[in-house]
Amino acid sequence: MEFSIDSFASLAPIYPELALAVGALALLMLGVFSKREAAATVTGIAIGLLIAVGLLIVLQPNEGALFAGGFVADGFGRFMKTLVLAGSAFALVLSVSGAAEHGLNKFEYPVLVILATLGMMLMISASDLMTLYLGLELQSLALYVVAAFKRESGRATEAGLKYFVLGALSSGMLLYGASLVYGFTGHTELAAIASVAASEEGRSIGLIFGLVFLLAGIAFKISAVPFHMWTPDVYEGAPTPVTAFFASAPKVAAMAMLIRVIFEAFSPITQDWQQIVIFLSIASMVLAAFAAIGQRSLKRLLAYSSIGHVGFALVGLSAGTAGGVEGVAIYMAIYLVMTVGTFACLLALRNEDGYVQDISDLAGLAQNRPFIAAMMALFMFSLIGLPPLAGFFAKWHVFLAAVEARLFVLAVIGVLASAVSAFYYLRIIKVMYFDEPTQSFVTPPGELRFVIALTGFLVLSYYFTVGGPLAELANAATASLF
Numbered sequence: 001m002e003f004s005i006d007s008f009a010s011l012a013p014i015y016p017e018l019a020l021a022v023g024a025l026a027l028l029m030l031g032v033f034s035k036r037e038a039a040a041t042v043t044g045i046a047i048g049l050l051i052a053v054g055l056l057i058v059l060q061p062n063e064g065a066l067f068a069g070g071f072v073a074d075g076f077g078r079f080m081k082t083l084v085l086a087g088s089a090f091a092l093v094l095s096v097s098g099a100a101e102h103g104l105n106k107f108e109y110p111v112l113v114i115l116a117t118l119g120m121m122l123m124i125s126a127s128d129l130m131t132l133y134l135g136l137e138l139q140s141l142a143l144y145v146v147a148a149f150k151r152e153s154g155r156a157t158e159a160g161l162k163y164f165v166l167g168a169l170s171s172g173m174l175l176y177g178a179s180l181v182y183g184f185t186g187h188t189e190l191a192a193i194a195s196v197a198a199s200e201e202g203r204s205i206g207l208i209f210g211l212v213f214l215l216a217g218i219a220f221k222i223s224a225v226p227f228h229m230w231t232p233d234v235y236e237g238a239p240t241p242v243t244a245f246f247a248s249a250p251k252v253a254a255m256a257m258l259i260r261v262i263f264e265a266f267s268p269i270t271q272d273w274q275q276i277v278i279f280l281s282i283a284s285m286v287l288a289a290f291a292a293i294g295q296r297s298l299k300r301l302l303a304y305s306s307i308g309h310v311g312f313a314l315v316g317l318s319a320g321t322a323g324g325v326e327g328v329a330i331y332m333a334i335y336l337v338m339t340v341g342t343f344a345c346l347l348a349l350r351n352e353d354g355y356v357q358d359i360s361d362l363a364g365l366a367q368n369r370p371f372i373a374a375m376m377a378l379f380m381f382s383l384i385g386l387p388p389l390a391g392f393f394a395k396w397h398v399f400l401a402a403v404e405a406r407l408f409v410l411a412v413i414g415v416l417a418s419a420v421s422a423f424y425y426l427r428i429i430k431v432m433y434f435d436e437p438t439q440s441f442v443t444p445p446g447e448l449r450f451v452i453a454l455t456g457f458l459v460l461s462y463y464f465t466v467g468g469p470l471a472e473l474a475n476a477a478t479a480s481l482f
Contacts, residue, residue, distance in 0.1 A: 012062040013071070016057050017121050019052070020049070023046075027049075028111050030042060031111065038107045043096060043109070046092055047089050049114065050114070053085055054085040057082055057085070063075070067128075070131040074480040075477045076329075076480050077256075080329070086336065087248035087249030087336050088113055088120075088245065094241045094347055097347070104239060116146065116250070119137070121135070121253075126260070136171070140171065144163055144167060146242050155237040156237050159234045160234075170216070173220075174217025176213050177213025177217060178214060185197065203269055211266055211272060219280055222254045223310060225280065225284040232303040236303070248340055259317065263482070264481075277314055278410055280314055281315050281317075281410065282413055284310050286413070286417055292421065292424045297359075302339075312395060320405065323400075324405065325481060326478040329474040330397045330471060333470060340455055345375055348372055348449070351440060361439070362428060363436060365432040366433045368437055371452075373433065376429075380428055384418065388462075390467075393463065
């Protein structure tokens, strides 16, 4: 087939993904053929590439479907892709100063992050089960390698192995669910599945089983209970910048994929998937709230925190309404900012022995590093959901959607889980401000101070600055999905 300018122009909806793919290959060649250490150069170019693709999505929105409906570019996809690109760019920025200490001073690391981001963007735009799986595996394979990137560390290797084994299991469950859905509907395209499910004869027990396995596979990717078992070990074992990456961009992409699947393919059987999502939400909120209480490791505590926040986001999704999806979109944007800020604070705390690992290492931080302690306290208060911080408005939107859908018990459980989770967040603040200092910390690098200040400003001034525009963007994104 002859290729022309017109045929290339028809690919406009997938230009951002093509730019990432070509950029990743170019950076790989640059790293391979560079006569000197190219890690810093490749990382800098990779950050610029992610920002440029984000600007391309925002400034030149191209909507449409490609590949027989297997890939769709719409407002919802643009919103979520922008968050994913921001999360990936921040994760690379966080890795710059401590690359050598964390074993990330190799050019392959930013290339793998870009390839994982490409997979996430394909997941977000996937309108076919086959496209969905391709994007999911592209993301997952890159993340498996990134988790074990620090090869000389036994903990990192163990984290990568656990993630790979359990990830392969979840992929098998997702594929089995997809095969059941295909077998009982005769389609892999989400819209076609919905049309069959809407018919009386299309709603079969086989389709419900397929839905269950499909949701189980996706629940692993968002680390919802009971598919969360990999999260604490992987978060603790992987290098901290990698953990920051895991906790941000992949969570947003998997949540976007879940939203698209259940609303585009299974909207005619909302009551069936609603029960599953409600169970995942309650289990995640309750288990994370109580399991985190006994944690001493900061990264394990933040792992359970991320599990709990996935549960809170699923509260909005459980409503099964456009308002619920809008609430989830806002929640994921705020969660991304809070997570990046928290991990930036952890990476800014370094002494002669290395980086902080346990909660006790933060003792007396307010005396040594008052700015970092204040920002850390701000993020902890926001993760609890105290007004007027951004975390309060995140929970407000999802709980409001649940109440409007008359899911009163779910909303009450969510509020109680928030109250329990306040214990371990407040314990961090208590250690920083009321315990005697046991060590001093070096001055953090400039890029980390910038990220902390930026995310702290967004969290603190959310209601007065970005709250209104973010709600409008989330509303427009949701409208394109429905």
